[in-house]
Amino acid sequence: MERADLTAxxxxxxxxxxxxxxxxxSLALELLRPDSVARALETLDRSGIRALLALTTASSxxxxxxxxxxxxxxxxxxxxxxxxxxxxxxQPGNDVLPRTEPVPLDEVADQLRILIDSxxxxxxxxxxxxxxSRTGPRKPTSAAxxxxxxxxxxxxxxxxxxxxxxxxxxxxxxxxxxxxVKTLAEALRTGHEQAERVVEMLRSAGLIHxxxxxxxxxxxxxxxxxxxxxxxxxxxxxxxLAEALAERxxxxxxxxxxxSESALGTAVDEVLPVEFPLLSETRLxxxxxxxxxxxxxxxxxxxxxxxxxxxxxxxxxDLASDPEDPLASIRAxxxxxxxxxxxxxxxxxxxxxxxxxxDEAALFGVADIEQLGVASSLRITPSSLGRALESGVGIxxxxxxxxxxxxxxxxxxxxxxxxxxxxxxxxxxVFAGTSRTRVRVADPAVGDAMxxxxxxxxxxxxxxxxxxxxxxxxxxRPEHVLAALVDxxxxxxxxxxxxxxxxAPAEPGTVVPAPAPAPAPAxxxxxxxxxxxxxxxxxxxxSLARGPHPAVAELVxxxxxxxxQPGSGEWTRRIELAIREKRAIEITAAAGSxxxxxxxxxxxxxxxxxxxxxxTAGVERTxxxxxxxxxxxxx
Numbered sequence: 001m002e003r004a005d006l007t008a009x010x011x012x013x014x015x016x017x018x019x020x021x022x023x024x025x026s027l028a029l030e031l032l033r034p035d036s037v038a039r040a041l042e043t044l045d046r047s048g049i050r051a052l053l054a055l056t057t058a059s060s061x062x063x064x065x066x067x068x069x070x071x072x073x074x075x076x077x078x079x080x081x082x083x084x085x086x087x088x089x090x091q092p093g094n095d096v097l098p099r100t101e102p103v104p105l106d107e108v109a110d111q112l113r114i115l116i117d118s119x120x121x122x123x124x125x126x127x128x129x130x131x132x133s134r135t136g137p138r139k140p141t142s143a144a145x146x147x148x149x150x151x152x153x154x155x156x157x158x159x160x161x162x163x164x165x166x167x168x169x170x171x172x173x174x175x176x177x178x179x180x181v182k183t184l185a186e187a188l189r190t191g192h193e194q195a196e197r198v199v200e201m202l203r204s205a206g207l208i209h210x211x212x213x214x215x216x217x218x219x220x221x222x223x224x225x226x227x228x229x230x231x232x233x234x235x236x237x238x239x240x241l242a243e244a245l246a247e248r249x250x251x252x253x254x255x256x257x258x259x260s261e262s263a264l265g266t267a268v269d270e271v272l273p274v275e276f277p278l279l280s281e282t283r284l285x286x287x288x289x290x291x292x293x294x295x296x297x298x299x300x301x302x303x304x305x306x307x308x309x310x311x312x313x314x315x316x317x318d319l320a321s322d323p324e325d326p327l328a329s330i331r332a333x334x335x336x337x338x339x340x341x342x343x344x345x346x347x348x349x350x351x352x353x354x355x356x357x358x359d360e361a362a363l364f365g366v367a368d369i370e371q372l373g374v375a376s377s378l379r380i381t382p383s384s385l386g387r388a389l390e391s392g393v394g395i396x397x398x399x400x401x402x403x404x405x406x407x408x409x410x411x412x413x414x415x416x417x418x419x420x421x422x423x424x425x426x427x428x429x430v431f432a433g434t435s436r437t438r439v440r441v442a443d444p445a446v447g448d449a450m451x452x453x454x455x456x457x458x459x460x461x462x463x464x465x466x467x468x469x470x471x472x473x474x475x476x477r478p479e480h481v482l483a484a485l486v487d488x489x490x491x492x493x494x495x496x497x498x499x500x501x502x503x504a505p506a507e508p509g510t511v512v513p514a515p516a517p518a519p520a521p522a523x524x525x526x527x528x529x530x531x532x533x534x535x536x537x538x539x540x541x542x543s544l545a546r547g548p549h550p551a552v553a554e555l556v557x558x559x560x561x562x563x564x565q566p567g568s569g570e571w572t573r574r575i576e577l578a579i580r581e582k583r584a585i586e587i588t589a590a591a592g593s594x595x596x597x598x599x600x601x602x603x604x605x606x607x608x609x610x611x612x613x614x615x616t617a618g619v620e621r622t623x624x625x626x627x628x629x630x631x632x633x634x635x
Contacts (some may be wrong), residue, residue, distance in 0.1 A: 003556060009084050011554045012251075014039045016556055023562025026572040027555075029580075031084050033128045037111040037349060040083045042278045043252055046125060049278065052112060055086060056104045074529040085377070106581075115278045124277030129259060139339050146333045147374045149298030152355065153238050154372045155188050155198050156207070160226050162187040163208060167219035170210055175199075176220060189369050205244035230361065234354045235330040237617070238297070245290070245299055246312040252276040253287050254313075256581065262310055264291050265303020308333075335374070340407040347379040347414055359405060365391065365396045380414060385488050387423045389495060395422035424491035430482040437481045439472040439492070446490070447472060455488040468534045574631040575610060578602050581633075585612075588630035589623055598623075 001009070001024070015038050021027045027478040032038060044052065081087050116122055147491045167178025176184075176199045185195035199220070202208045207226035212218050229240060239574040249257060249264075256267035256275055268291040273284060299309045308329055338353035341363070349367055352375050354360075365377035379403075381452035390396055395418050402410055410418075427442040439461070441447035447470045450456055451463070459481055464471040472482050479492065578585045579602045587610075588597050600612035600621060610623045 003560065006556050007552060010081065010555055012040075012043070012083055015555070021555060021558060023573070024559055027559050028289065029573065029577065032105065032107040034107070037085070037108055038115060040085055041108070041111055041115055042283060043282060044079070044085070044250070044278060046129070046277065047253060048083075049112075049125065051206045052080050052104075052108070055080070055102055056109045057450040058111070070323045121277040124274050125547060127219065127274050129271060129274050144301045145298035146335070147298070148296060148301075149238050149330075150234065150334060151373045152198070152201075152296045152298065153226055153234055153241065154354075154376065155190060156202060156241060157193075157230060157237070157360070157631055158188050158364065158369060159184055159195075159198050160203060160222050160259050161208060161361070163220060164222045164227075167211070170220055174210070180220070180572065186203060187369065189371055193289075193292070194296065197296055198205070198288065200289075201241050201245065201297070202292060204248055205229075205240055207240075214449060225462065231357050234334055235327050238330060238334070239326060241297060242299055242309065242312060245294060246296060246309070249313060252279065253290070257305075257313075260389070262305040264300045264305060266293055267291075306403040337570060340359055341405050341410050343380075343402060343406040343414060344408075345412060345413050347380045347411075347417065349380065351376040351378065355405075359401075359501065362393075362401050363405060365393060366401065380417065382417065382421055382491065385418070386425070386493060389421070389425050392407060395419075395425070416449065421491065424494075426491075426493060428485060428490050428492040429495040430478050430485065430492055431494070431503065432478050433473070437478045437547055439481060439485070441470045441472065444470045450485075450490065453488060456484060459484055565612070571628045571631040572605065572625060574633060575602050575605050578631075578633050579605065584634045586630075586632045587612075587623065587628055589627045590629050591627055595629070 013031055015021065015027075015030050016033050016036050022586065031040075041049075041052075081088070083103055085105070085108045087105055088102060089514070143582060162184060166183075168175040168183060170180075171177045176196065176391045181195050181199065183191055185192050188195055188198065190198075199208070201221070205225075207223055207229050208220045209223040210218060211221045232240070232337060237252060248622065252272060252275070253267065256271040257264055258269050259275060260267040260413070268284075268287045272279065272287055294309070295303070299306065305313070308326060311326065329416065337351045337356055341355075342350040342352070344350065348370065349363070351363070365376065366384055367380050368384045368582055370377040370379050385395070385398065389395070399410070399418050401416070427446065429440045431438055431440070439450075440445075441450070447463075450472060451461055459476055460471045461474055464473050476484075482492055482494050575585065582601075584599060584601050586599050588595065590596075598612075598614060598621065599616060600610075600614055602610060602612040603620075604611045605625070608625050610625060610628070612621055612623070613619075614621050
């Protein structure tokens with residue numbers, strides 16, 4: 001197989017154990033494993049399945065195979081061969097050169113029967129593919145999608161800012177833990193499923209990545225690309241997310257989208273299950289989630305691609321050649337930068353449109369999110385100002401920011417809150433003591449109020465009689481005590497004992513990128529419905545330019561190198577293949593100058609020795625693998 005063909009195969013197939021691949025034979029063994037075959041079969045369309053069924057049936061029939069395949073069957077047969085789901089055998093031809101014909105593989109036939117029998121695939125095969133309706137508008141206008149585009153872009157930015165403050169844990173499959181999704185959903189003031197889709201957008205665009213630290217384990221954190229993305233204007237932000245989403249629409253989903261004439265909703269709900277009847281429910285669910293993400297992002301409106309989305313998917317020559325062209329269209333659709341915000345007496349802030357990246361980051365740093373959208377709503381609270389103070393933003397800085405951005409000035413209630421927080425900041429410090437959490441209170445009257453506050457009874461606060469300052473003790477952990485005090489509207493902050501001697505600087509903790517669960521796309525699947533089962537795909541950079549994934553290129557190099565250097569490993573894998581298929585082999589073995597050839601039926605291979613039956617001599621032979629100099633599998 002040529003390099004180009006091998007690369008194309010590995011970009012479309014899932015390799016269960018890439019580390020075990022050393023040469024063409026070991027690659028064949030991996031690709032014939034049931035789980036790999038099943039995933040490849042799922043990506044076959046109706047014509048490909050029928051071609052494979054016809055190939056399997058023809059091979060088992062004793063009658064004349066009849067006329068050759070038509071043009072459609074030939075195309076379907078090529079797709080089967082491109083996925084490595086059939087073999088090629090030389091056949092006598094009319095010319096001097098022999099011709100090759102596809103031959104069925106038992107492993108593929110077995111998995112095909114299992115998939116058809118264990119699902120409603122047979123019923124799907126009998127259904128006809130829906131014909132797209134040509135009634136009604138086919139292309140949404142710019143005004144129809146900019147609201148969703150702006151809202152989701154703001155949610156993505158807010159999620160990045162939240163992750164910068166507190167990375168969320170990853171689960172064993174490489175996704176976000178349920179606790180992490182819940183935390184982000186609360187921060188974004190959105191639903192659980194929408195928060196999951198936002199995280200997936202960030203991950204597929206390479207804006208977040210996994211990091212592992214000794215202190216916190218495996219987490220999702222903001223990547224350098226994510227930090228740079230936060231500094232981009234809104235049009236560039238949306239384009240980066242849209243390009244990453246466009247790259248996820250590949251394989252079966254791309255085919256279904258083409259059949260449905262750019263109606264992604266129809267492609268997912270009606271075309272995909274019928275055109276690809278072997279797709280698992282997991283992949284269909286992933287495709288539905290992708291369609292929902294496209295709707296969230298303004299990539300589609302009511303399930304139909306927007307003009308910009310169509311251009312990104314079709315790689316329009318004008319748009320692809322000049323990156324400024326799509327940006328010009330996006331900028332024309334999105335509203336301009338808002339001249340300012342409206343600060344209300346109830347401490348709420350109405351943001352009537354997008355802000356510059358710097359102003360957005362500064363304003364969201366001193367206010368809590370209430371609602372994100374075309375017109376967002378924020379609120380100034382004591383806790384939001386306390387968070388800003390902890391991050392190094394002074395009350396004077398916050399006051400200057402609000403005074404500059406507010407189109408209505410600073411209302412008296414906000415002015416009072418700013419002054420009050422400034423005077424109380426640092427008056428209550430929570431820190432860990434030797435055996436208990438300690439709360440140092442600057443004003444004894446405030447400390448006395450804490451002792452009788454019903455909202456703090458669960459903390460079981462007690463006065464420390466041995467402390468010179470006013471210190472309260474609690475058996476609960478510092479973070480729990482701090483959260484309770486903040487909820488009870490005390491100006492509490494986390495800190496250290498003000499009277500303690502400064503500690504020597506500790507060794508910085510080691511933070512390393514988390515290992516990817518599996519190489520992609522060789523170990524995941526590029527030809528699926530847009531999902532990435534089994535591993536985390538490589539992050540995109542926002543560019544639509546593509547080339548072989550490094551994991552694929554490395555695997556191709558290894559296979560081609562192994563093909564040129566056969567040795568004992570090659571003989572071992574041929575023997576394993578013969579044992580698996582219960583086929584006889586012809587072995588050449590050498591002991592010194594004595595070279596002999598045997599025709600054997602291999603039984604087992606272990607401990608560096610081959611045990612096989614010599615049916616010609618009627619004996620069982622045991623040969624050391626190191627003595628074997630050649631192996632041929634017999635028909």
